[in-house]
Amino acid sequence: MADAQKFDLIVIGGGPAGYHAAIRAAQLGLAVACIDRWVGRDGKQALGGTCLNVGCIPSKALLDSSRQFWNLTHQFEVHGIAAKGASIDVGTMVGRKDKIVKQFTGGVAMLFKANKIASFFGTGKLLKGNRVEITGADGTKQTISAANVVIATGSVPIELPFAKFDGKHIVDNAGALAFDAVPKRFGVIGAGVIGLELGSVWKRLGAQVTILEALPDFLGTADADIAKAAAREFKKQELDIRLGAKVSKAEVKKGEVVVTYSDKDGEHSLTVDKLLVAVGRRAYTSELLGEGTGVKTDERGRIEVDEHCWAGVDGVWAIGDCVRGAMLAHKGFEEGMMVAELIAGKAGHVDYDIIPWVIYTEPEIAWAGKTEQQCKAENIPCKVGTFPFAAIGRAVAMNEPAGMVKMIAHAETDRILGVHMVGAEVSELIAEAVVAMAFKGSSEDLARIVHAHPTLSEAVHEAALAVDKRAIHKAN
Ligand code: FAD
Ligand code: NAD
Secondary structure, eight states: OEEEEEEEEEEEOOSHHHHHHHHHHHHTTOOEEEEEOOBOTTSSBOOSHHHHHHSHHHHHHHHHHHHHHHIIIIIGGGGTOOOTTOOOOHHHHHHHHHHHHHHHHHHHHHHHHHTTOEEEESEEEEETTTEEEEEOTTSOEEEEEEEEEEEOOOEEEOOBTTBOOOSSSEEOHHHHTOOSSOOSEEEEEOOSHHHHHHHHHHHHTTOEEEEEOSSSSTTTTSOHHHHHHHHHHHHHTTOEEETTOEEEEEEEETTEEEEEEEETTEEEEEEESEEEEOSOEEEOOTTOBOTTOOOOBOTTSOBOOOTTOEEEETTEEEOGGGSSSOOOHHHHHHHHHHHHHHHTTSOOOOOGGGOOEEEOSSSEEEEEEOOHHHHHHTTOOEEEEEEEGGGOHHHHHTTOOOOEEEEEEETTTOBEEEEEEEETTHHHHHHHHHHHHHTTOBHHHHHTSOOOSSOTTHHHHHHHHHHTTOOSSSOO
8 A cells, every 4th residue: 555645635525515625725725635436428537526427517408408499399489480390409418418517527627736636536435543545446545644634425316225226217317317319208206306307308308207206295395385386387387296106116117117106096107218216315425434533424324513514523524415404516615615714724604594595497496595484383473575577577578477586584673584486597586685695684675776677686676675565566
């Protein structure tokens, strides 16, 4: 085994959380090493983790391609644009997505070089005394050490014992981002974020999509009004979402997948060409911790950390999907920067109360802060203002009248507690709400800020006015 190289910081995992920690620490003058094992579709190391390789970026690339196709075949007519005989070449679409992935994973490698970060390709294992053993693809081992180690090993899809991934018929997110043709019948287990986004991609391209969701309520983590409005739109798009559906079996027979599930009406069978299992993700921490490191994991395999992502052992930190909290790239980004700053002796902080969520369906769904249901459950007195996009000139001019903005403010202080949206481009509009909430703003603050006309952001302005029952373009 080679002699241990010494660094100030070793990051295990080069996904969004890990590469942010590495780059920020290098900016602050630390000698940094980052170990990552991800192998790209071209067989080479690909930094950027789930997000860049099989998550955020590739899914948004396909969502955008499929949205263009859907608009061409379903929306253009209303503008007087005829697009008869439109077709989609899936190979080109997936190839475009792969190119974008390569551009961004290569971009992280370039940033590592520019910041003089030592990049190791292999599997890291934390040993006692902040040493890390790296096993390369050919099995060779070397050990490096540092004063601080950040664990950022991310998460992997949860596999159902009765619907095991075979990479061909029963797939995870990576598989559903790489089909070579539009499946005629596409089944999804789980109407969560991945199920809705990837279900939308293949639906827009012509697949018949059925989503089986175990829970009786649709999108239970979103505000109930927003979930209801979104469900209405998905129904119009003929996304077949079946709630309270408990799947018990998925068998591949003669190139088809036969799924058995039961709901309140009894047992049913569904036959599809491809089945995506998207029932959540689990922290990826197995085989990561050597003997006697003192690092603890919880019942879900997540590394136990405090509010500053310190793992309870001198110099050991953990961030991103492998710890508690939302499994979102931007939550990992912020944790990465926080720990790098703390390690460098600076102040670091993440405001976990206002991490925005976005679901990139059509219409998009976005929120930050508490739902009305949470406020009620926590006995927080609140007042609510809503405003529909159907009354926003820009939304109607864009032929995007679906959805609304809902603002929740404290009944006594008027401080904004939550903002919830469903509609066109709300992934961008939510930033205004996050900024207002980060500055502890009130609905009155947003109501008095000038919003450009005509823009979609006027729905946020009107929702703020509506909290005080003084929206202009609707009856209060
Ligand atoms: P990961 O991105 O999982 O990275 C961990 C890295 O560590 C990987 O490269 C892995 O190979 C490596 N690794 C693991 N163990 C070891 C080891 N022992 N040694 C060396 N390397 C190791 N989030 C959003 O915010 N917005 C979105 O739009 C969004 N879309 C998504 C779409 C899909 C289909 C999926 C699956 C996820 C999406 N997410 C999205 C979630 C987002 O991808 C994750 O929250 C994010 O990637 C987590 O970052 P991370 O750095 O913690 O882990
Ligand atoms: P999810 O937690 O969002 O949804 C999983 C869904 O599957 C839930 O509705 C759950 O009730 C259901 N479910 C669980 N077991 C089931 C079963 N046996 N049968 C039927 N339904 C079942 O998980 P996901 O969609 O796999 O995504 C994982 C995570 O990745 C997300 O929670 C999110 O953190 C991240 N992600 C984020 C984005 C984004 O930010 N736009 C996009 C994709 C993924």
